[in-house]
Amino acid sequence: MGETPHRSADAGTGGTRVTQSHEWPAGASARVAEAPVSARTPGGNGLGGGGALPRNRKFGAERAFHGLTLAAGAMVLVIIVAIAAFLIAKAIPALRANTANFWTFEGWFPNDNPPTFGIGALAFGTVLSAALALLMAVPVAMGIALYLSHYAPRRLGNSLGFLIDLLAAVPSVVFGLWGRDYLIGPVTDLSGWLNKYFSWIPIFGGEGPYGNSILLGSLVLAIMVLPIITSLTREVFLQTPTANEEAAIALGATRWEMLRTAVLPYGRPGIIAAVMLGLGRALGETIALALTLGSTYAISFNVLESGGNTIAANIANRFAEANDTGRGALIASGLVLFAITLVVNIIARAIIYRRREFTESAA
Amino acid sequence: MSTTVTSHRPRPPAQPETLRARRLPAYAAPAVAVAALALSAVIVYGAGIGGPVLVIVLGAVLYLVGLFAASNAVEGRRSARNRTWSALIHSAFVLAVVPLASVVWTLVSKGTERLDGNFFQTSMNNIGARDPNGGAYHAIVGTLEQVGIATLITVPLGILCAIYIVEYGRGRFAFAIRFFVDVMTGIPSIVTGLFVLAFWVLIVSPWFNDGRPGFSGFAAALALSVLMLPTIVRSTEEMLRLVPPPLREGAYALGVPKWKTILRVVLPTALPGIVTGVMLSIARAAGETAPVLLVAGGGAAINFNPFENNQSSLALYVYQQAGEASKYSPARAWTAALTLVALVLILTIAAKLLARRNRLSR
Amino acid sequence: MAKRVEASNVTAYYGGFKAIENINLTVEPKTVTALIGPSGCGKSTFLRSINRMHEVLPGARVEGSLTIDDQDIYDRDVDVTAVRRMIGMVFQRPNPFPTMSIFENVVAGLKLNGVRKKSILDEAAEKALRSANLWDEVKDRLGKPGAGLSGGQQQRLCIARTIAVEPQVVLMDEPCSALDPISTLAIEDLMFQLKDKFTIIIVTHNMQQAARVSDRTAFFSIEKTGDPGRLIEYDNTQKIFSNPSVKKTEDYITGRFG
Numbered sequence: 001m002g003e004t005p006h007r008s009a010d011a012g013t014g015g016t017r018v019t020q021s022h023e024w025p026a027g028a029s030a031r032v033a034e035a036p037v038s039a040r041t042p043g044g045n046g047l048g049g050g051g052a053l054p055r056n057r058k059f060g061a062e063r064a065f066h067g068l069t070l071a072a073g074a075m076v077l078v079i080i081v082a083i084a085a086f087l088i089a090k091a092i093p094a095l096r097a098n099t100a101n102f103w104t105f106e107g108w109f110p111n112d113n114p115p116t117f118g119i120g121a122l123a124f125g126t127v128l129s130a131a132l133a134l135l136m137a138v139p140v141a142m143g144i145a146l147y148l149s150h151y152a153p154r155r156l157g158n159s160l161g162f163l164i165d166l167l168a169a170v171p172s173v174v175f176g177l178w179g180r181d182y183l184i185g186p187v188t189d190l191s192g193w194l195n196k197y198f199s200w201i202p203i204f205g206g207e208g209p210y211g212n213s214i215l216l217g218s219l220v221l222a223i224m225v226l227p228i229i230t231s232l233t234r235e236v237f238l239q240t241p242t243a244n245e246e247a248a249i250a251l252g253a254t255r256w257e258m259l260r261t262a263v264l265p266y267g268r269p270g271i272i273a274a275v276m277l278g279l280g281r282a283l284g285e286t287i288a289l290a291l292t293l294g295s296t297y298a299i300s301f302n303v304l305e306s307g308g309n310t311i312a313a314n315i316a317n318r319f320a321e322a323n324d325t326g327r328g329a330l331i332a333s334g335l336v337l338f339a340i341t342l343v344v345n346i347i348a349r350a351i352i353y354r355r356r357e358f359t360e361s362a363a
Numbered sequence: 364m365s366t367t368v369t370s371h372r373p374r375p376p377a378q379p380e381t382l383r384a385r386r387l388p389a390y391a392a393p394a395v396a397v398a399a400l401a402l403s404a405v406i407v408y409g410a411g412i413g414g415p416v417l418v419i420v421l422g423a424v425l426y427l428v429g430l431f432a433a434s435n436a437v438e439g440r441r442s443a444r445n446r447t448w449s450a451l452i453h454s455a456f457v458l459a460v461v462p463l464a465s466v467v468w469t470l471v472s473k474g475t476e477r478l479d480g481n482f483f484q485t486s487m488n489n490i491g492a493r494d495p496n497g498g499a500y501h502a503i504v505g506t507l508e509q510v511g512i513a514t515l516i517t518v519p520l521g522i523l524c525a526i527y528i529v530e531y532g533r534g535r536f537a538f539a540i541r542f543f544v545d546v547m548t549g550i551p552s553i554v555t556g557l558f559v560l561a562f563w564v565l566i567v568s569p570w571f572n573d574g575r576p577g578f579s580g581f582a583a584a585l586a587l588s589v590l591m592l593p594t595i596v597r598s599t600e601e602m603l604r605l606v607p608p609p610l611r612e613g614a615y616a617l618g619v620p621k622w623k624t625i626l627r628v629v630l631p632t633a634l635p636g637i638v639t640g641v642m643l644s645i646a647r648a649a650g651e652t653a654p655v656l657l658v659a660g661g662g663a664a665i666n667f668n669p670f671e672n673n674q675s676s677l678a679l680y681v682y683q684q685a686g687e688a689s690k691y692s693p694a695r696a697w698t699a700a701l702t703l704v705a706l707v708l709i710l711t712i713a714a715k716l717l718a719r720r721n722r723l724s725r
Numbered sequence: 726m727a728k729r730v731e732a733s734n735v736t737a738y739y740g741g742f743k744a745i746e747n748i749n750l751t752v753e754p755k756t757v758t759a760l761i762g763p764s765g766c767g768k769s770t771f772l773r774s775i776n777r778m779h780e781v782l783p784g785a786r787v788e789g790s791l792t793i794d795d796q797d798i799y800d801r802d803v804d805v806t807a808v809r810r811m812i813g814m815v816f817q818r819p820n821p822f823p824t825m826s827i828f829e830n831v832v833a834g835l836k837l838n839g840v841r842k843k844s845i846l847d848e849a850a851e852k853a854l855r856s857a858n859l860w861d862e863v864k865d866r867l868g869k870p871g872a873g874l875s876g877g878q879q880q881r882l883c884i885a886r887t888i889a890v891e892p893q894v895v896l897m898d899e900p901c902s903a904l905d906p907i908s909t910l911a912i913e914d915l916m917f918q919l920k921d922k923f924t925i926i927i928v929t930h931n932m933q934q935a936a937r938v939s940d941r942t943a944f945f946s947i948e949k950t951g952d953p954g955r956l957i958e959y960d961n962t963q964k965i966f967s968n969p970s971v972k973k974t975e976d977y978i979t980g981r982f983g
Contacts, residue, residue, distance in 0.1 A: 065622035066531055072523030073532060073540045076596070079589060080543050083550070083558045090561040143455025151452060154783060162715070167463055169643075169711045171650025173681045174700045178466045180685065181693065193413060223462045230459075243820035247883070249781055251834040251890065252810030254445035261833060265824035277549070284551020286653035287682055312553045316656060316682075327560070334557040338550065345549035349542065382796050382811065384804035441806070441839070 087335045094328025102332070107297045108318065110329035117329045119311070119336050121297045126310040126337065129214055129289065130282035132303070133221035138275055140222075141229035148230075149237040150259060161234055167227035176288030179220035184292075187216045191304040206305040212294035214308035220288050225278040232277065236270030237263055269352045276348035283341055289313035311337040385437050392446075395433055399425035423454060474701025476694045487663035487680075492689040499699045501665040502680035505580055506706070508669045509659070509676055510649050512584035513591055518641055520588075521595030522630075528596070529603040530625055541600075547593040552586075556654030559586040564658050578660030580669030583676065586654035591644040598640025602633040635717055642714035646707045652678040677703040727754035727924045728794040728811075728893040730775060735791060736953070737770050740784035744770040746953035747789070750943055752894075757916055757925045759935035759962065762945035763977065767954025768928045771945070772896050775926065776812035777805050793893065810838070812894040813887035818903045819879035821871035821886070828867040830882055834890040849889050856922075857885035858915050877908020884915065888923070895919065897927040901934065913938050932978060936966050944974045 095102060097115050105118025144164070148157040191210035198204040240263045248258040264271075290313040294306035315330045322330055403422035407413050427450055434443035482498040490497035528541055559582050568577030606629050614624040630637075655661070660673030661683060675683070677699055684696035730752040737745045745767035752758045760768040773779040774787045777798060790797050798808045821830045831850040832840070840846060850867070854860040859881045863874070871882055880900060887895060897916075901909040916925055916938050929935050935942055943959040958965065958974045969975045 060620075062620050062622050065625075069523045069527035069531055072520050073527035073537070075520060076524060076540050076543050076547065076592070079592070080547060082562065083554065083589075086558055086561040086566070087554075090565065140455045140459050143452045144459050147452050147456045151449065165715065166708055166711055167467075169646050169650070169707050170466070170704055171652070171678055171700075171707060173650070173652045173678050173685075174470060174704060175466065177681060177685050177696060177700060178469050182465065182469055183462070193417075197412060223466070226459055227463070241820070241823075243816060243818055244822055246778065246781065246816065247820045247822065247886075248833070248837075250776065250778055250809055250814040250816075251837060251886070252806040252808075253837050254441055254806055256445040256448040257441070257837050259448075261837065262822060265822070268824070280549040280551070284553060286551070286553045287656075287678075291682070291685060312551060312653065315553055315557070316653060319657060327565070331557050331561055334554050338554045341549050341551055341554070342546065345546045348549075349545050382793070382798060382803045382807045383800070384802065384807060386802055386804075441837075 083338065084335075087331055087338065090328055091332035091335050092328075094325050095332050097325050098329070106299060108314065108329070110326040111321065111323050115325050115329065118297075119333055121299045122309055122311045122314050122333060123336060123340070124299045125214065125293075125308050126283055126312070126340070128301075128303075129218045129221060129293075129308065129310055130279060130285075132214065132218035133225060133282045134275065134279055136218065137222040137226045137229060137278065141226050141274075141278075142233055142271070144226075144230045145233040145237055146259060146263075148234050150255070150263065161231070164227050164234070165231045168231045170227075172224055172285055173287045173291075175220055175224040176291035179216060179223075179288060180291040183220060183223075184211050184216060187211065187213070187219060191215060195304055203301050203303050206302045208304075209306050210304050212292060212306045212308075214293070214303040217289050217293045217308060217310075218303075220292050221282045221285055224285070224288055225281050228281060229274050229278045232274035233267065233271055236267040236274065239270075240266045272348060273352055276344065279344055279348075280341055283344065284312055284337065285310075286312035286316045290316040384439070384442075387434055387437050391433060392430065395429040396422075396426050399423075399429050427451065427454075470697065470701055470704060473694070473697035474704075475698070477698035478701070482695070482698055486665045488665070490663070492687070494689075495691045497691070497695060499677060499680050499695070499702065501662070502675040502677045502699065503702070504665060504667060505583075505655075505659065505669075505674040505676040506649055506678070506703075508667075509580050509583045509587060509655065509674070510645055512581060512669060513587035513648055514641070514645055516584065517588040517591040517595055517644075521592050522599050522637065524592075524596045525599035525603055526625060526630075528600050530621070530629070544593045544596045544600075547589075548597065550589075551653075552590055552651050553653040553657070555586045555589040556657035558589065559583075559654065559658045577671075578658060578673050579671060580659055580666070580674035582658035583655045583674065584669065586658055587648040587651060590651060590654070591648050594644035594647065595641055598643070599633070599637050602636035602640070603629060605636070606632045635720070639714045639718040642710050642717070646710040646714070649710070650678055650703060650707050652676075652682050655679045656682065677706070727922065729754050730894055730924060730926070731792045731795075732771075732775075733790050733792075735771065735774060735787065735789035737767070737774050737779055737787045738785065739782065742951075743953040745774075745945075746955055748956050750956060750959050752924060752926055752941070754924050755920055755922070756940040757920050757927060757938050759939035759942045760926065760928045760945060761930075761932060761935050761942060761977075762954070762957075763947070764930075765950065765954070766945040766947050768943075768945045769898055770954070772898055772926060772928050773814075775894070775896055776809050776814055778809070778814060810834070810890055811892055812896060813890065813892035815880070815884050815887055815895065815897045815900045817899045819876055819883050821874075821879050821882050823870070823872045825871055826868045827863050827871045827874070827882060830871040831885050831889050833886060838890065850885075853885040853889035856888055856919065857881045858911060858918075859885055875908070877904050877911055880904060880908065880912060881915065884912070884919075888919070892923065894924040894926065897925065899928050899930060902930060909934070932966075936962060942966070944969075944971075944977065946973055946977065 094110060094115070098110070098117060099114040100107070100116035100118055102117070102119055104120050105116060106121045108117045108122075109115060110117045148161045148164070151157075152160065188211045191213065192208070194204045195206065195208070195210070199206075244262040244266060245258055248262040251261075253261055289310050293308045293310065293313055295309050295313070295317055296307035297309060298307065300307065311333045315334060318326065319330060400418065400422040403425055404418045407418045407421060427447055430450060431443050431447045434446045481496055483503070484500055485496060485498035486501035487497045487499075488501075524540070524544070528537055528544075531537075532540060563582050563585055564576045564578055568579070568582070569575060610628055610632060611624055614628045615621070619627070655676045656679050659676060659679065661675045661679050662673035663675070666672050666674050681696050681699045681703065684692040684699065732748050732750050735745065735748040736743065748771055760772060762768050770779060775791060775798075777787075779785050779787055787799060791799055793811065797803070798812075822833060825833065828850055831853050832846045835846060835849055840849075851860060851864075854863065859878060862878060863882075872879065874882060880903075884895075884900075901912050904912065913934065916927070919925060920940075927935075927939065939962045941960065942962040942965040944957045944965065945954050946957045947954050958969055958971045960970070964970075965974060966978060969978060
């Protein structure tokens with residue numbers, strides 16, 4: 001199926017499949033390698049010659065290469081630690097200077113004297129918009145992925161799947177621009193309508209104005225992560241072994257029952273990974289939200305009224321005017337975002353690794 | 364004639380008495396659809412609560428309910444579920460096509476407005492709010508240089524890291540590296556931007572920049588490489604694992620040392636797949652705005668030197684033009700967006716075509 | 726719990742390619758019938774048309790009539806899923822659902838049919854596993870993944886999953902080709918017991934196996950690659966293996982061809 005590499009390259013599904021079926025080369029070949037390495041002929045002369053076996057050299061090309069790859073591997077850990085360390089180093093002076101409560105204060109005035117700023121509203125907006133976006137995008141994405149993998153004629157499914165893969169590569173700034181210039185019209189109308197008939201539901205309350213709201217932001221986010229999640233889950237669904245699908249069909253399952261018995265359970269780790277990747281993108285999305293949200297600093301569940309803000313959008317919007325403390329404050333908010341995404345990611349990985357164990361102890 | 368639901372009978376639990384089942388006629392689904400739309404129109408216009416969009420939305424909901432009810436009455440619950448889910452899955456597809464098609468349509472129709480020679484030959488230097496001209500030459504230069512440098516940094520590092528994980532790494536340390544590569548894929552791009560801002564722009568570069576923060580294209584390249592690294596490691600790792608073990612064992616059996624085997628046998632075999640992964644990560648990096656916004660400075664003039672002074676990039680240019688008040692800037696923004704998308708898509712399509720021809724893919 | 730299967734003029738296609746042509750044969754209840762023949766002769770295709778699994782592949786279709794106790798399974802208002810519930814199938818490679826435990830695998834078919842009561846499921850699972858000669862080996866680890874069993878056990882698990890819904894006919898598509906000799910023997914023993922309750926049709930490449938387990942044997946063959954498979958001879962197994970009436974069958978059985 002020729003599509004293998006890009007899934008990995010689109011990153012972060014956690015290689016759910018690969019390690020299932022290919023865990024052997026690493027261990028096996030590593031063990032195989034011991035013997036020839038230690039019995040190697042030094043210098044290259046006397047190939048297969050008699051005499052005692054040459055000794056293992058302490059400093060050879062083998063060790064140098066091993067060391068080089070080890071250093072590259074360690075680099076990953078170094079970078080992660082460095083990210084945390086440098087962000088903390090730059091955030092602390094600003095946090096010290098802050099005269100308001102960093103967690104609860106609803107406002108962002110780090111350039112004033114004395115500086116006051118708080119993360120509460122931003123973190124709230126980040127989580128709210130990302131959650132809403134996923135709530136809208138995930139069911140639709142799963143539906144499209146199932147359509148492409150199991151309902152559409154194969155050729156149509158493949159070409160549409162290719163199209164979706166391409167849409168997944170479209171930069172977020174394009175979605176942001178589209179949301180700000182075009183989606184805002186329909187969303188304003190929809191907001192007015194929702195407010196007119198459903199204002200008794202608190203999230204649809206308020207007086208307006210509508211438009212640059214959490215609703216618009218999370219819709220743009222949803223449309224942005226939709227191709228990403230679709231592309232990954234389609235790949236996952238396509239990998240369901242035909243034997244399992246046939247087993248379900250032979251038991252007299254309808255198409256939907258076959259999907260529920262064979263395809264969805266098999267793909268669960270991959271689905272979780274895809275959703276988490278989408279969540280990561282939504283939480284960290286900067287430009288699309290900087291272009292569409294109304295930038296206010298209040299904690300409010302109202303999704304219709306102009307307003308809303310996220311950590312990332314706030315960084316983009318306030319960076320240009322920031323002085324030294326201002327930058328520190330933005331870095332401090334970035335640290336919080338880093339922590340949120342780290343926690344989400346680690347939880348997701350833990351789920352995937354645990355899930356994988358069940359299916360893998362099988363194989 | 365009985366339907367096939369026999370669940371209430373204890374034994375035999377699953378066997379139908381007859382193979383025949385009552386079926387909804389072929390015209391049932393369209394009939395339900397028409398009825399649902401009509402009912403929806405009556406409700407919406409009768410109560411005066413909306414326009415044609417609401418008619419369609421409400422009609423779709425009524426259609427699903429009606430289809431389930433009809434199928435449940437005639438064919439039984441299992442078939443009703445099957446039909447309803449199938450309809451839901453199809454409607455998810457239709458639902459998504461509308462906005463995505465709108466994005467593509469807008470991009471193409473607005474983006475071609477300024478698609479002229481001037482756009483690709485001039486920068487925004489000395490372009491005021493009333494000037495209809497101005498282009499993205501400086502931004503294209505910036506994108507190419509930044510992405511190029513990031514690729515030069517990341518590709519060797521990423522491939523070596525993947526080799527360590529696949530060929531040498533064992534135990535907790537290798538597991539930790541794998542785990543954190545996974546975690547790293549989830550780091551938001553703005554955070555990598557802040558990291559390079561704190562580390563390079565504000566702390567390291569002032570040493571050789573007279574104490575001033577050194578915003579530059581190189582700083583943007585650093586931030587992009589932090590983003591590209593996990594992607595490249597992951598895809599390379601998968602490709603290396605796909606290299607069949609007999610290939611390595613054959614080389615070992617000839618007495619070829621391990622490092623040589625890896626460089627001469629394993630890497631060349633996995634190369635097409637690795638290149639695919641690299642190209643996709645480049646495409647992703649080229650579209651990033653946030654890190655460039657924070658560390659490159661984003662000048663309006665052409666600057667070929669990535670190590671000194673501000674640079675822009677295509678993505679950043681789109682964002683900046685989107686924020687301008689000039690009536691000419693939206694056209695510039697859309698044309699730059701179209702250029703950016705074209706660049707990204709060419710890379711992506713090339714990568715996918717390469718992947719299709721890859722011998723190693725499963 | 727067993728029914729007669731009757732095929733008349735069955736022809737099956739993959740797109741434009743005709744895989745089998747004009748197959749006529751009757752399988753009596755509570756017997757084991759073996760389908761043998763060289764590779765590509767269409768015996769698996771014929772088997773898959775009996776429970777309408779053939780048409781699952783895109784572009785595949787079947788002509789002619791196939792009846793089960795005089796009900797045509799290709800009739801227009803026949804419910805395909807009911808056909809497949811009545812005619813169970815065991816595949817070439819063991820294919821337990823990888824995400825399900827042993828217990829869940831066995832009762833998967835019952836759950837599809839809306840059986841939810843734990844006591845019924847427990848009882849049915851034990852009965853099916855006992856019938857598949859697997860109960861003693863797995864009764865202490867019903868909650869473990871089904872894919873954790875050995876190949877032979879997995880195949881018996883798949884048989885248990887198939888017979889748990891108590892079908893009338895059980896189709897087996899080379900059920901032992903992926904198994905070692907001991908597991909093969911276990912499955913063959915099982916077939917012998919199962920024919921008390923079910924009509925069994927088995928495709929096999931292994932002629933000794935056909936001779937050991939089946940009552941009747943059907944020999945399929947093709948003229949040359951690209952031609953449709955035809956039924957050459959269908960008779961009692963003993964007759965086929967000792968005194969076949971067609972020269973081609975004899976050549977195949979004695980190893981002179983195919």
